[in-house]
Amino acid sequence: MSDNKKPEKILAVKGMNDILPADAPLWELLENTTESVLKSYGYQKIVTPILEETGLFARAIGAVTDIVEKEMYSFTDSMNGDLLTLRPEGTAGTVRAVLEHNLVYDGPKRLWYKGPMFRHERPQRGRYRQFFQFGAEAVGFTGPDIDAELIMLCRRLWDDLGLENIRLELNSIGDAAERLRHRADLIAYFEAHSELLDAEATRRLHSNPLRILDTKNPAMQDLVNKAPKLLDYIAGESLAHFEGLKSILDHNNIPYVVNPRLVRGIDYYNRTVFEWVTDALGAQGTVCAGGRYDPLIEMFGGKATPAVGFAMGMERLIELMKEVGEPNEPSLCDVYLVHQGDGARMQAFVLAERIRDAGLDVILHCATASGAGSFKAQMKKADGSGASFAVILGEDEVANHTATVKAMRGAADQSQQSSVGFDAVVDYLVDAVIGAHGHDHEHVHYHH
Structure with a gap:
């Protein structure tokens, strides 16, 4: 009989942490x-x-x-x-x-x-x-x-x-000579009050007496405060x-x-x-x-x-x-590329690479276990990405050799939606991203 028991999860070593995308x-x-x-x-x-x-x-x-x-x-x-x-x-x-x-x-x-x-x-x-x-x-x-x-x-x-x-x-x-003089006086002082030292302080008395001054033990604070001060030496x-x-x-x-x-x-x-x-x-x-x-x-x-x-x-x-407060929800990309249909999917890859060549960050929608996703579902993902613009390719756009560019959050006018010639999309986006973020947008640099 086969054992269908699921294997146990392996967890991170205690005290060694993952840094997750949210952080x-x-x-x-x-x-x-x-x-x-x-x-x-x-x-x-x-x-x-x-x-x-x-x-x-x-x-x-x-x-x-x-x-x-x-x-x-x-x-x-x-x-x-x-x-x-x-x-x-x-x-x-x-x-x-x-x-x-x-x-x-x-x-x-x-x-x-x-x-x-x-x-x-x-x-x-x-x-x-x-x-x-x-x-x-x-x-x-x-x-x-x-x-x-x-x-x-x-x-x-x-x-x-x-x-x-x-x-x-x-x-x-x-310097070393000054610390030696202080150390000798410090050991003598603690030895004279040895009954007040805890076990850790007693252990450190001759090996590392300076560390006794770091004690967090409340019962020893008064003793430590009155100890010889190195600054005086x-x-x-x-x-x-x-x-x-x-x-x-x-x-x-x-x-x-x-x-x-x-x-x-x-x-x-x-x-x-x-x-x-x-x-x-x-x-x-x-x-x-x-x-x-x-x-x-x-x-x-x-x-x-x-x-x-x-x-x-x-x-x-x-x-x-x-x-002091989390920064605003981060933007994952400048552009989210939405597409529907086989022809649009092929063109979406070409366009995504061209936009990246211009120095912008692009997320290209890819199919998940639940399928390719409707336009509505893809636009929801585009909104969640924090992208400034969604670029939409469907059968109409492929037939007309165009793309639809929609302004998302972070853009000046979020109702703005334009049909742009396929070969002009990159220039349009570069100008639009600079307009949305100011002239110092750090990504924008053309690759030749």
Whole structure:
């Protein structure tokens, strides 16, 4: 007897999400706007592999961080035994590429990347196991001016996306010698109050005491607030760098709050650290985090080279974009091509290609499981597509060598319907689309 039981559905891995067509316009808006802003500051795109050697992240991020200890997707390559990791962040791979290809031999570089990152975290709103980041890295620049530029770039991006209520928090974590003095005093302070430390803080006390300052445990807030502040240990060049950054931001009217508890749990950061935070997303309020990492390239075996960068979570920015209101229902195309009868169907393919050659987007109606569809059903699809114009081909049009062009939504006069000679349809549509959308319609460019 055959088993007619339907196979079980296979679902996406928990914390790894599909981006569906309904959300795609928001993602495209975010990607296009971000790329445009980065380009306007002279940043160039770099694409690195999703997989890197595990040692790259262990060396860069530090073996005793949560990322390396608990969150990385690492495995042994069954082909050759290599230890590989799905990248948990973008900086290490970018710096590896800068070094491997000697990108700064002819001067400093402004670089940007985007793509998926992977961390084995407990999924929650705005935090996923596969998540997408935009990042920028400026390599070879020493002064506070480049730090300020990156911050101002972010500010411009929020403005261009229409995002409000994102505030800038700023701190300096100084240089290695200053952090060592602070670290010794911090450990001594926490040891003197060891009875107030929770299990996680006790575990981190000697391996990564700075992370104790990040605790979310309400019972430890008072203890943390009274702990020695790293900012009090910063002097000389570190202090001058921080004051220089603040003066540029002040001069450009960019508000910020100096947050002495803003630190980094990763060893390679130094001097400037900053975060853009919002209260609109609950506890996961950081939408962009950045800072200076001058020691990293030397840690990777290169010559000492200063660098600064940031990374922003695209899912969190999408959430914020939804908070300020969805954009209007997107248009899938400029023209929807409706046809009835075999002769019209053949001509519809010819016409659709000609219209696309002129740079317009066309959806050609195709048969579905329920059949070719009546004119009425096809016009309903045309309306749902958001097209500015429907082009209609039926037996009459084929016989007369014409097409009927009907203005849809977005057109100035939606009652407008014209019979146009078949060979004149493309020019008619190009003029009509420019008229409906203004002279800057981005699609219209003739192909020869």
